[in-house]
Amino acid sequence: MNKQLILKKRPTGLPDADTWQLNQGEIPKPNDGEVLIKTHYISLDPAMRGWMNDSKSYIPPVALDDVMRAGTIGEVIESNNDKYKVGDVLTGWGGVQQYFTTNGEGHFKVDTNLAPMTKYIGALGMPGMTAYFGILEVGKIKEGEVVLVSGAAGAVGSVVGQIAKIKGCTVIGIAGGKEKCDYVVNTLGFDGCIDYKNENVHSGIKTHAPKGIDVYFDNVGGKILDAALTRLRRYARVVICGAISQYNETSIQGPKNYLSLLVNRATMQGMVVFDYADRYKEAGMQMGMWMMEGKLKTEEDVYEGIENFQETFHRLFNGNKRGKLVLKVKED
Amino acid sequence: MNKQLILKKRPTGLPDADTWQLNQGEIPKPNDGEVLIKTHYISLDPAMRGWMNDSKSYIPPVALDDVMRAGTIGEVIESNNDKYKVGDVLTGWGGVQQYFTTNGEGHFKVDTNLAPMTKYIGALGMPGMTAYFGILEVGKIKEGEVVLVSGAAGAVGSVVGQIAKIKGCTVIGIAGGKEKCDYVVNTLGFDGCIDYKNENVHSGIKTHAPKGIDVYFDNVGGKILDAALTRLRRYARVVICGAISQYNETSIQGPKNYLSLLVNRATMQGMVVFDYADRYKEAGMQMGMWMMEGKLKTEEDVYEGIENFQETFHRLFNGNKRGKLVLKVKED
Numbered sequence: 001m002n003k004q005l006i007l008k009k010r011p012t013g014l015p016d017a018d019t020w021q022l023n024q025g026e027i028p029k030p031n032d033g034e035v036l037i038k039t040h041y042i043s044l045d046p047a048m049r050g051w052m053n054d055s056k057s058y059i060p061p062v063a064l065d066d067v068m069r070a071g072t073i074g075e076v077i078e079s080n081n082d083k084y085k086v087g088d089v090l091t092g093w094g095g096v097q098q099y100f101t102t103n104g105e106g107h108f109k110v111d112t113n114l115a116p117m118t119k120y121i122g123a124l125g126m127p128g129m130t131a132y133f134g135i136l137e138v139g140k141i142k143e144g145e146v147v148l149v150s151g152a153a154g155a156v157g158s159v160v161g162q163i164a165k166i167k168g169c170t171v172i173g174i175a176g177g178k179e180k181c182d183y184v185v186n187t188l189g190f191d192g193c194i195d196y197k198n199e200n201v202h203s204g205i206k207t208h209a210p211k212g213i214d215v216y217f218d219n220v221g222g223k224i225l226d227a228a229l230t231r232l233r234r235y236a237r238v239v240i241c242g243a244i245s246q247y248n249e250t251s252i253q254g255p256k257n258y259l260s261l262l263v264n265r266a267t268m269q270g271m272v273v274f275d276y277a278d279r280y281k282e283a284g285m286q287m288g289m290w291m292m293e294g295k296l297k298t299e300e301d302v303y304e305g306i307e308n309f310q311e312t313f314h315r316l317f318n319g320n321k322r323g324k325l326v327l328k329v330k331e332d
Numbered sequence: 333m334n335k336q337l338i339l340k341k342r343p344t345g346l347p348d349a350d351t352w353q354l355n356q357g358e359i360p361k362p363n364d365g366e367v368l369i370k371t372h373y374i375s376l377d378p379a380m381r382g383w384m385n386d387s388k389s390y391i392p393p394v395a396l397d398d399v400m401r402a403g404t405i406g407e408v409i410e411s412n413n414d415k416y417k418v419g420d421v422l423t424g425w426g427g428v429q430q431y432f433t434t435n436g437e438g439h440f441k442v443d444t445n446l447a448p449m450t451k452y453i454g455a456l457g458m459p460g461m462t463a464y465f466g467i468l469e470v471g472k473i474k475e476g477e478v479v480l481v482s483g484a485a486g487a488v489g490s491v492v493g494q495i496a497k498i499k500g501c502t503v504i505g506i507a508g509g510k511e512k513c514d515y516v517v518n519t520l521g522f523d524g525c526i527d528y529k530n531e532n533v534h535s536g537i538k539t540h541a542p543k544g545i546d547v548y549f550d551n552v553g554g555k556i557l558d559a560a561l562t563r564l565r566r567y568a569r570v571v572i573c574g575a576i577s578q579y580n581e582t583s584i585q586g587p588k589n590y591l592s593l594l595v596n597r598a599t600m601q602g603m604v605v606f607d608y609a610d611r612y613k614e615a616g617m618q619m620g621m622w623m624m625e626g627k628l629k630t631e632e633d634v635y636e637g638i639e640n641f642q643e644t645f646h647r648l649f650n651g652n653k654r655g656k657l658v659l660k661v662k663e664d
Contacts, residue, residue, distance in 0.1 A: 056595070057595050058594070058595045058596075058597075221591075226586070240590070240591070240593050240594045241594070242594070243591055243594075246591075251588070252588045252589070252590075252591065253586070253588065254558070254585070254586030254587045254588035254589070254590055255586045255587065255590060256583070256584045256585065256586035257584070257586070258572070258584075258586055258587060258590070258600070259553075259572070259575055259578075259584065259602070260602075261572050261600060261601065261602035262390070262572045262573070262574070262575075262602030262603065262604065263388070263389050263390045263602065263604070264390075264602065265390075265601075265602055265603060265604055265607060266601070266602055267599055267600070267601040267602075268590070268593060268599070268600040268601070269593065269597075269598070269599040269600070270591070270592075270593035270594030270595065270596065270597055270598055270599075271594065271597060272594065272595070272597055275597060
């Protein structure tokens with residue numbers, strides 16, 4: 001049987017038990033040109049919350065009664081496609097289910113001798129690519145600049161900050177709780193970290209970056225974005241990567257300090273990682289190199305079982321996880 | 333005697349009778365290297381409202397008990413500086429007063445045979461320069477793009493839209509009232525205009541720009557900025573030039589639709605015209621050329637008397653003016 005998570009109802013606020021339904025479907029048969037994939041790991045990302053809303057975005061919403069969309073990594077267990085053989089490992093959009101068939105479009109074959117599966121949906125997958133292109137191409141960091149990163153202990157933020165360190169920037173993180181902040185500074189090597197749960201973010205930025213910030217990489221939106229805006233230096237860049245504090249809100253809080261962009265001739269720019277798809281390979285090689293050199297540390301927080309999807313998904317929003325959140329698909 | 337308007341009290345909300353005081357000072361004597369200027373026209377600009385606040389900005393606030401800062405144009409009536417002779421016309425920061433002395437720093441000599449004085453504080457002055465560099469350098473318009481401009485009948489917006497038309501764009505304006513909208517379309521040649529006082533701006537943009545907008549030039553902020561954000565095309569640019577709807581508010585309304593920047597990989601960028609000072613001459617020549625060719629129409633709305641400053645200044649915010657607002661300094 002094939003365990004699948006179906007989107008049953010569009011949530012208002014935080015998704016709950018009514019949002020999804022666990023189905024037991026048949027294991028599909030691959031047609032000519034297709035492969036059957038057994039999923040090992042499912043990527044849990046804040047962006048998934050947006051895909052549940054019925055609104056125009058950078059990707060169509062998940063349709064009601066469809067399998068919940070998710071990035072995955074898994075193994076080919078049956079192949080009717082000459083490009084793939086049984087045992088090949090593919091990452092792509094498998095969705096929250098145990099098995100699926102694909103003609104390979106939108107899926108990439110990866111080498112698990114170079115890195116374990118979970119890295120390919122973490123630092124070598126969508127979150128890592130987002131960090132890489134976001135900080136380098138949109139943030140346009142230069143050596144000696146001051147970079148502020150929210151969600152600093154998360155899948156994207158942790159990589160953003162480390163890349164900025166590699167490039168010679170001073171890097172300040174924002175994270176929730178002392179444990180995460182200690183991790184950000186002591187393990188990831190950031191120059192400082194503001195604990196937004198126990199500190200005033202505005203004065204924290206002032207203390208850690210007394211001359212202001214050149215780049216703010218925003219994963220969270222809301223009050224933290226507003227605090228960062230007050231401390232921009234001239235020609236600063238604000239990278240809008242996400243707004244996790246707002247995803248479950250029914251009314252979005254706009255950045256009331258946006259006129260700081262005018263005062264400081266600054267730029268606020270949005271990004272979607274898919275635009276860089278033709279450069280994923282280049283980025284993956286660079287990131288892999290940094291990992292091997294010990295310059296880029298990455299961590300996955302792995303939970304188990306599709307039946308635990310909802311509880312695990314909530315960890316993205318309550319902050320009860322560290323690094324890349326991953327759901328392991330159990331053997332039945 | 334020298335009539336001067338002194339900033340007495342920092343206003344909360346719209347400036348009122350307590351904000352300024354009319355003084356009668358001595359006419360100053362120019363020192364060595366200085367000239368004495370008799371001001372003919374004073375420029376009234378929305379940005380002046382910001383200069384009255386005691387907050388960090390792109391320019392220091394006007395100090396209490398100082399003459400209110402303003403752009404001016406006037407005539408040299410006494411000169412102790414070899415670079416200037418009596419009768420020369422200079423534009424610069426003269427402030428709201430009849431006479432002042434200067435060593436010429438920050439002032440430019442202009443030729444009133446080429447254009448009347450009022451143009452040099454309008455389309456050939458700060459508002460025109462703002463329009464020119466804002467739409468070309470920050471908006472980066474390209475032929476065939478769709479450009480939306482708020483404050484379309486104003487000193488900056490009217491020029492922005494006409495430059496965009498010259499460059500081959502489709503241009504939609506937003507202005508207050510039927511008369512202004514008619515002027516924007518029939519006189520200035522915009523392709524359409526939305527009357528925000530009598531129309532729904534969101535659906536107006538949809539009607540006039542069914543495929544969305546590539547550039548939004550924002551002079552107003554608030555709800556109109558939010559409406560524009562919902563209609564961005566991919567890679568759109570939002571130029572933050574001003575936020576006149578917010579200048580007298582005690583709490584700024586942030587753009588709650590800012591995540592449209594993410595969805596559309598769009599950029600919101602602030603600008604301050606002073607950054608382009610070394611290119612004013614180039615821009616002035618180009619704008620003058622367009623004026624002579626009849627491609628750029630500009631208008632000044634002239635009121636008279638420093639004692640009428642406050643009432644005239646209010647016209648910036650109640651919309652009761654068209655084109656560039658100017659205060660003529662009366663002979664006593």
